[in-house]
Each structure stands twice: as structure tokens, then as C-alpha cells.
Amino acid sequence: MNKNDNDGASGTDDSDINTSGQPDSPGQHKDGLPALKKKDFTRRESTVADDEAALLRREKSVTAREDAVHLREKAIVACDNAAAGREHASHLREAAVLAREEQAHGREGKAAGHAGEIHTAGTIEAASSDPLTMMRAANAQLVISAIEAHRLTEQVEAAKTQLHHLAHHDVLTGLPNRLLLQDRLGQGIELARRQGKRLAILFFDLDRFKHINDSLGHTVGDQLLRSVAQRVAACVRHSDTVSRQGGDEFVVLLSHMQQTENAALIAQKILAAVAVPHFFDEHELHVSASMGISTYPDDGQDAETLIKNADTAMYCVKENGGSNYKFFVQEMNVRAVRRLSTESSLRTALERREFVLHYQPKIDLHTNMIIGAEALIRWQHPELGLCRPLSSCP
Amino acid sequence: MKTSHLPRHQIIKSLMAPHTENVADVSINLWAQMATQVISIVGDDGFNSLYARSIFLSRSTFPWLAPSPLAPQTDHRFAGLKMSFEEQTPAQASEANSLLLITFIRVMEGRNEQK
Known part of the structure; x- marks a missing residue:
């Protein structure tokens, strides 16, 4: 509404002008109403029309503003949606990045777990708190410990075997x-007794070995002994035994022997093998051996007797020049006993000064002149009297 | 299910029997499968220990078997074994691998004695 809405007494205004644009004269109204009232009515109608037009214009303006507001709101919503979309896309990107990082962490965790499982003996370090990994590590330690225990047991058994071998063999x-x-x-004698079989003991040593050892040295002497051992072992069966008693003495056990002659054949074979020249560096050695043989059950019922008798037989061979073999006979024992007894008596005689020195003159039978003298030792035995040399020094 | 020794040995030999030419590849493939299963239980260290022990015991019969390295890499765990097989005839390689597998299983059972 404009200020003309309530102003009926205004001055010159549009209501004073008819539609032709000429102001109405005061006395010229056709219907007969008072001209002044008609004029005022017309003026009011015009004012209302103007007010309605203004109101319409205002409504249109408001509508336009509302439309503009709606449009802005729509634009804002669109912007918000776009922002939301961008934010959503951003979230998706972040989620993808997080997923990749988790995968990377997972791989790093496995690698770290594998590195942690590598440990020195006796230390365990779980790389992660994963129960499966810990159990696997525990299982691994059990396996490793069990295998190590077996290995140690094997080493102990091997050491025991080696010790047993050293205790029963010549180094x-x-x-x-x-x-x-x-x-x-001992086992061989027992078996022979049960089965009614025979066995033989061959006791031999190297002739003049001490001379070889002293002149060429112990290194060559040891090489000679090893060479002899190899050759003798090659002469006998696997069921027989070749042993070294010490020094240059060897004993061969022939078990399951059918007849005594077999021992003689073996003895000849051994002596021949030993007699083949031995070569060590620049040395060529020719050696021989003296061998005595005793048989079960003829020459003894036990190990000690058999070995002793074989030794006695060997000594008899040496007395006769060596490089031979001889079977034991009881006579050897008698002579051996006598020899031992004589040796003992001679030692006693030396201590008691029972030996006397006699001088025997040498006379030339043509001239009957003393041309010399011989010094003779005589044994003045306190019980037997003056002993002849042949009886005391055979 | 616990199998007796004889059928197990036959199974192992039957796995090797059909392959007369590419014995090395077949053997390594078998070992790779074995390793996968065993490692899932006892880990790499446990398997390596069992494998090294089996190699050690088998070398008394087949000295040409390559000794197991102390800390083998996963990808080259059986490289030495493959090389050893490739240097032998197929029959020898097959026999050796059969013995190695049998020995491995025996070691896992805790029977370490050598036949």
C-alpha cells in the first residue's frame, strides 16, 4: 500500500484524472451521484488497484527470491553431495592405503618371525606372540634336541668301541x-675240548732283531715289525689269530685244526714269508725267525702251559742257530728246567765266590819244556765238589 | 594310521619307480612336498636338523650325497641334493633317494640306528 491508501483528502492525485487523461470538471457526472463522492470512489478504486498491483509485484518478487533461495539451496546441496562424494572417495583411498600397509606389515611380521626363529643352540626367541609360531619353535627345539641326543649317544658308543679296541690290540x-x-x-681250548678237536700255538720271534733295532734305529725296527705282522696275517685263515706279545715276539693261534701236520705247513709258510726281503726307504732287510709249536691237548690243557711250551720249543730252535721251527717235546722241558736250574746255581756260585782259577801248563812233547799255560775256571761246589765244565756250562 | 616298515618302503620305492629319466627333478619335488608338510609342524630349523641327520646316515651307503649345509636358504635347500643326483645314473639316484626318504622317516620316528 502506498501512502495514498488512507489519504482521501490529498491534493492533486491520479484520482483527479479521468481515463482520458483530462481532469474531471466538478459538475459533469452522468449518474447523478454527487460528483465529489464519485470522484473519491474512483480515486479509492484506483488506489486499491495500485495496491493490488504493488502487492502482486511484491509477491512476484518474493517468489523470485524464494526461487533464488531454492536454487542456492540446491546448489549448496549439490556442493555438499560433491564434497561428500570426494570425501567418500578419499575414505576409499585411505582404506586402500591402510589395507596395503597391513599387508606390508604382515609380510614384515613373517620375515621378522623367520629371522627370530633362527637361533643358536640353547636359545629360543619367539618372534611373535602367535601361538602357532611358538608351538612350531618348541617342536623344532624338541626335534633338534632329540637328534643331538642321538648324535652324542653315537659318539659315546664310538668312543667306547675305540677304547675297547685299544685295550685289546697292539698300537x-x-x-x-x-x-x-x-x-x-681260552675260548678255543674250551671249544676244542667239547668238539674233540685240536689247536696249535706257534710262538716265534725275529732272529737278531735287537741288532737291527740298535743299528738302524727304532723307526726302522717298527716298520719291520709292521711288515712282518702284515705278512704273517696273510698266511693264516680268518678264524685264526695272529697276536703280538711284545718286542719282536708273535704268537699265532690255529684253531679247528684237524691234524698236527697242518701246523707244520703253516709254520713253513710263515717263515718263508718273513724271509722275503723287506724294503724301507733305502734299507733292504733280510730277516729270519725262530718258531716253536705246541698243540692242544698233547702239550698242555690250558693257555698258559701251551704258550710256555711253545716258547720253550722256540728257544730250542734258537739254540740250534734259528731260522727254523720245532714242535715241543717233553724233553725240551726237562732240559729247560735243568738249564734254568744251572743258571740259578751259577749266579749263586758267583755270589759265594765258588769259582776257582786253575792254571794248566802247556808242555812241548818233543822238548818236554813248558811253553805256556791255560787259565781255567773251575766250580768248587760245596756239595758236589769240583764240577767239570761240561756239566756246569753245557 | 601307523604303517609298518615294509609297506612304507614299498610306497616310497613305488613313487620313484616310474621315473627313469628325470629322477633328480622328481626326487626334489618329493622332498619339497615333504618339507612343506614337516615345516608346518616343526619349522625350518626342525626340518633342517632332520634332513641333515638323514643325509649324514645315508652317506655311509652313498658317500657321493652332498652334505647338508648348516643354514640352508629356503629356495636352495635341496640344490646340493639335486646336483648330487644329476651326477649319478638314474638308477643310482633313485636308489639313493629311496634310502634317503626311508632314513628321514626313520629319524623322525626317533630310530637313528644305521642298518
Whole structure:
């Protein structure tokens, strides 16, 4: 509404002008109403029309503003949606990045777990708190410990075997030693007794070995002993035993022997093998051996007697020049006993000064002149009297 | 299910029997499968220990078997074994691998004695 809405007494205004644009004169109204009232009515109608037009214009303006607001709101919503879309896309990107990082962490965790499982003996370090990994590590330790226990057990058994071997074998030649020979000889005698079989003991040593050892040295002497051991072992069966008693003495046990002659054949074979020249560096050695043989049950019922008798027989061979073999006979024992007894008596005689020195003149039978003298030792035995040399020094 | 020794040995030999030419590849493939299963239980260290012990015991019969390295890499765990097989005849390689597998299983059972 404009200010003309309530102003009926205004001055010159549009209501004073008719539609032709000429102001109405005061006395010229056709219907007969008072001209002044008609004029005022017309003026009011015009004012209302103007007000309605203005109101319409205002409504249109409001509508336009509302439309503009709607449009802005729509634009804002669109912007918000776009922002939301961008934000959503951003979230998706972030989620993808997080997923990749988790995968990377997972791979790093496995690698770290594998590195942690590598440990020195006796230390365990779980790389992660994963129960499966810990159990696997525990299982691994169990396996490793069990295998290590088996390995240690094997080493202990091997050490025991080696010790047993060292205790029963000669270090230089690898042959069975005296201890093992005694054991095998005892078993062999028992078996021969049950089966009614025979066995033989061959006791031999190297002639003049001490001379070789002293002149060429112990290194060559040891090489000679090893060479002899190898050759003798090659002459006998696997069921027989070649042993080294010590020094240059060897004993061969022939078990399951059918007849005594077989021992003689073996003895000849051994002596021939030993007699073949031995070559060590620049040395060529020719050696021989003296061998005595005793047989079960003829020459003894036990190991000690058999070995002793074989030794006695060997000594008899040496007395006769060596490089030979001889079977034991009881007579050897008698002579051996006598020899031992004589040796003992001679030692006693020396201590008691029972030896006397006699001088025997040498006379020329043509001239009957004393041309010399011989110094003779005589044994003045306190019980037997003056002993002849042949009886005391055979 | 616990199998007796004889059928197990036959199974192992039957796995090797059909392959007369590419014995090395077949053997390594078998070992790879074995390793996968065993490692899932006892880990790499446990398997390596069992494998090294089996190699050690088998070398008494087949000295040409390559000794197991102390810390083998996963990808080259059986490289030495493959090389050893490739240097032998197919029959020898097959026999050796059969023995190695049998020995491995025996070691896992805790029977370490050598036949």
C-alpha cells in the first residue's frame, strides 16, 4: 500500500484524472451521484488497484527470491553431495592405503618371525606372540634336541668301541695283544675240548732283531715289525689269530685244526714269508725267525702251559742257530728246567765266590819244556765238589 | 594310521619307480612336498636338523650325497641334493633317494640306528 491508501483528502492525485487523461470538471457526472463522492470512489478504486498491483509485484518478487533461495539451496546441496562424494572417495583411498600397509606389515611380521626363529643352540626367541609360531619353535627345539641326543649317544658308543679296541690290540701293528689272545685261546681250548678237536700255538720271534733295532734305529725296527705282522696275517685263515706279545715276539693261534701236520705247513709258510726281503726307504732287510709249536691237548690243557711250551720249543730252535721251527717235546722241558736250574746255581756260585782259577801248563812233547799255560775256571761246589765244565756250562 | 616298515618302503620305492629319466627333478619335488608338510609342524630349523641327520646316515651307503649345509636358504635347500643326483645314473639316484626318504622317516620316528 502506498501512502495514498488512507489519504482521501490529498491534493492533486491520479484520482483527479479521468481515463482520458483530462481532469474531471466538478459538475459533469452522468449518474447523478454527487460528483465529489464519485470522484473519491474512483480515486479509492484506483488506489486499491495500485495496491493490488504493488502487492502482486511484491509477491512476484518474493517468489523470485524464494526461487533464488531454492536454487542456492540446491546448489549448496549439490556442493555438499560433491564434497561428500570426494570425501567418500578419499575414505576409499585411505582404506586402500591402510589395507596395503597391513599387508606390508604382515609380510614384515613373517620375515621378522623367520629371522627370530633362527637361533643358536640353547636359545629360543619367539618372534611373535602367535601361538602357532611358538608351538612350531618348541617342536623344532624338541626335534633338534632329540637328534643331538642321538648324535652324542653315537659318539659315546664310538668312543667306547675305540677304547675297547685299544685295550685289546697292539698300537703299532693293530694285531690282537696278549690280553685278547688269552681270551681267544681260552675260548678255543674250551671249544676244542667239547668238539674233540685240536689247536696249535706257534710262538716265534725275529732272529737278531735287537741288532737291527740298535743299528738302524727304532723307526726302522717298527716298520719291520709292521711288515712282518702284515705278512704273517696273510698266511693264516680268518678264524685264526695272529697276536703280538711284545718286542719282536708273535704268537699265532690255529684253531679247528684237524691234524698236527697242518701246523707244520703253516709254520713253513710263515717263515718263508718273513724271509722275503723287506724294503724301507733305502734299507733292504733280510730277516729270519725262530718258531716253536705246541698243540692242544698233547702239550698242555690250558693257555698258559701251551704258550710256555711253545716258547720253550722256540728257544730250542734258537739254540740250534734259528731260522727254523720245532714242535715241543717233553724233553725240551726237562732240559729247560735243568738249564734254568744251572743258571740259578751259577749266579749263586758267583755270589759265594765258588769259582776257582786253575792254571794248566802247556808242555812241548818233543822238548818236554813248558811253553805256556791255560787259565781255567773251575766250580768248587760245596756239595758236589769240583764240577767239570761240561756239566756246569753245557 | 601307523604303517609298518615294509609297506612304507614299498610306497616310497613305488613313487620313484616310474621315473627313469628325470629322477633328480622328481626326487626334489618329493622332498619339497615333504618339507612343506614337516615345516608346518616343526619349522625350518626342525626340518633342517632332520634332513641333515638323514643325509649324514645315508652317506655311509652313498658317500657321493652332498652334505647338508648348516643354514640352508629356503629356495636352495635341496640344490646340493639335486646336483648330487644329476651326477649319478638314474638308477643310482633313485636308489639313493629311496634310502634317503626311508632314513628321514626313520629319524623322525626317533630310530637313528644305521642298518
